[in-house]
Amino acid sequence: MNIVVTGGAGFIGSHLTIRLVRAGHHVRVIDNFSTGQERFLDAVRGAPNLEVVRCDILDLPSLTNAMDGAEFVYHLAANADVRFGLQHPRKDLDHNTIGTFHVLEAMRQVGARHIVFSSTGSIYGEPSIHPTPEDAPFPIQTSLYGASKLAGEGLIEAYCEGFGFQSWIFRFVSILGEHYSHGHVFDFYRKLRANPHELEVLGDGHQKKSYLYVHDCLDAIELAVQKAQEKVNIFNLGTDEYCEVNDSVRWICEALGVRPVLRYTGGPRGWIGDSPFIYLDTRRIRALGWHPTLSIREAVLRTLRYLEANPWLLEARA
Numbered sequence: 253m254n255i256v257v258t259g260g261a262g263f264i265g266s267h268l269t270i271r272l273v274r275a276g277h278h279v280r281v282i283d284n285f286s287t288g289q290e291r292f293l294d295a296v297r298g299a300p301n302l303e304v305v306r307c308d309i310l311d312l313p314s315l316t317n318a319m320d321g322a323e324f325v326y327h328l329a330a331n332a333d334v335r336f337g338l339q340h341p342r343k344d345l346d347h348n349t350i351g352t353f354h355v356l357e358a359m360r361q362v363g364a365r366h367i368v369f370s371s372t373g374s375i376y377g378e379p380s381i382h383p384t385p386e387d388a389p390f391p392i393q394t395s396l397y398g399a400s401k402l403a404g405e406g407l408i409e410a411y412c413e414g415f416g417f418q419s420w421i422f423r424f425v426s427i428l429g430e431h432y433s434h435g436h437v438f439d440f441y442r443k444l445r446a447n448p449h450e451l452e453v454l455g456d457g458h459q460k461k462s463y464l465y466v467h468d469c470l471d472a473i474e475l476a477v478q479k480a481q482e483k484v485n486i487f488n489l490g491t492d493e494y495c496e497v498n499d500s501v502r503w504i505c506e507a508l509g510v511r512p513v514l515r516y517t518g519g520p521r522g523w524i525g526d527s528p529f530i531y532l533d534t535r536r537i538r539a540l541g542w543h544p545t546l547s548i549r550e551a552v553l554r555t556l557r558y559l560e561a562n563p564w565l566l567e568a569r570a
């Protein structure tokens with residue numbers, strides 16, 4: 253199949269690309285390399301069934317050209333950093349909402365009708381139900397990132413209704429694993445490398461978070477695309493556990509053999525828009541036969557090992 257992966261040079265997208273190339277599909281990565289890394293695709297470099305197109309999804313004519321021949325689109329390109337939305341209020345709207353609209357329009361132009369979308373548990377804001385199911389009462393948005401992704405979901409659903417598209421929308425918790433290049437493990441590791449004697453922790457450390465290993469995430473997506481055949485298919489993806497930020501700090505410090513003084517910025521949230529409790533109900537995806545293979549602790553430690561072995565990435569994302 254001719255498959256386009258937007259954001260295919262990013263953390264999650266690169267693993268997806270490698271899988272699809274190895275499965276024999278013709279894969280075209282569309283990426284502006286703002287956070288994506290050429291090296292993430294080393295495992296399939298030179299493969300005859302891989303094309304990498306440097307293109308910004310905000311450039312609709314170029315995107316439409318790059319989409320030519322596509323039958324199936326995995327749309328992962330986005331501003332994936334939840335934390336800095338208030339510093340540049342247009343960024344999430346541009347890359348996550350208008351970018352998604354452009355992807356849908358380009359698909360419509362070239363006749364592609366199947367889309368997978370990487371949404372987020374952040375769309376639930378601060379939910380009152382834990383674990384939070386896909387049909388939780390309509391969430392109130394607390395971050396520009398969540399709002400921009402929920403708007404993206406809405407556009408996709410409307411294209412399904414209006415133009416005969418089929419979609420698979422995945423609301424992930426935070427993802428961990430190889431190629432990980434942003435998020436709390438990255439931040440803690442970078443800070444501890446610079447100063448192993450002191451660590452700043454955003455919030456009070458008691459935020460409860462769920463995480464998922466990247467290959468467990470991609471296994472779930474692959475299974476859902478095979479088995480779920482509604483017009484719009486929405487799945488939460490996460491583990492059936494959560495930890496406190498303090499747990500993660502402890503695992504990381506123990507693994508690195510450091511005992512820093514912890515300096516908390518205080519409060520139940522690490523930043524405005526940070527949800528103090530993220531824990532998703534994953535019964536819907538589990539009913540298809542999926543289950544995660546790594547615990548949160550195992551995924552944190554695997555991520556840490558990857559970062560230790562790849563210091564270039566700290567430079568690249570400085």
Ligand SMILES: NC(=O)c1ccc[n+]([C@@H]2O[C@H](COP(=O)([O-])OP(=O)(O)OC[C@H]3O[C@@H](n4cnc5c(N)ncnc54)[C@H](O)[C@@H]3O)[C@@H](O)[C@H]2O)c1
Binds near residue numbers: 347351424
């Ligand atoms: N990592 C997580 O914990 C997590 C959790 C929930 C949802 N997601 C979503 O999953 C997707 C992938 O996230 P990731 O963690 O791999 O992030 P990432 O930043 O590593 O990947 C995003 C990719 O998109 C590319 N990109 C960004 N803006 C673009 C644009 N305008 N045009 C073309 N390419 C562009 C980047 O260069 C990068 O390769 C994102 O949509 C993100 O919102 C991620």
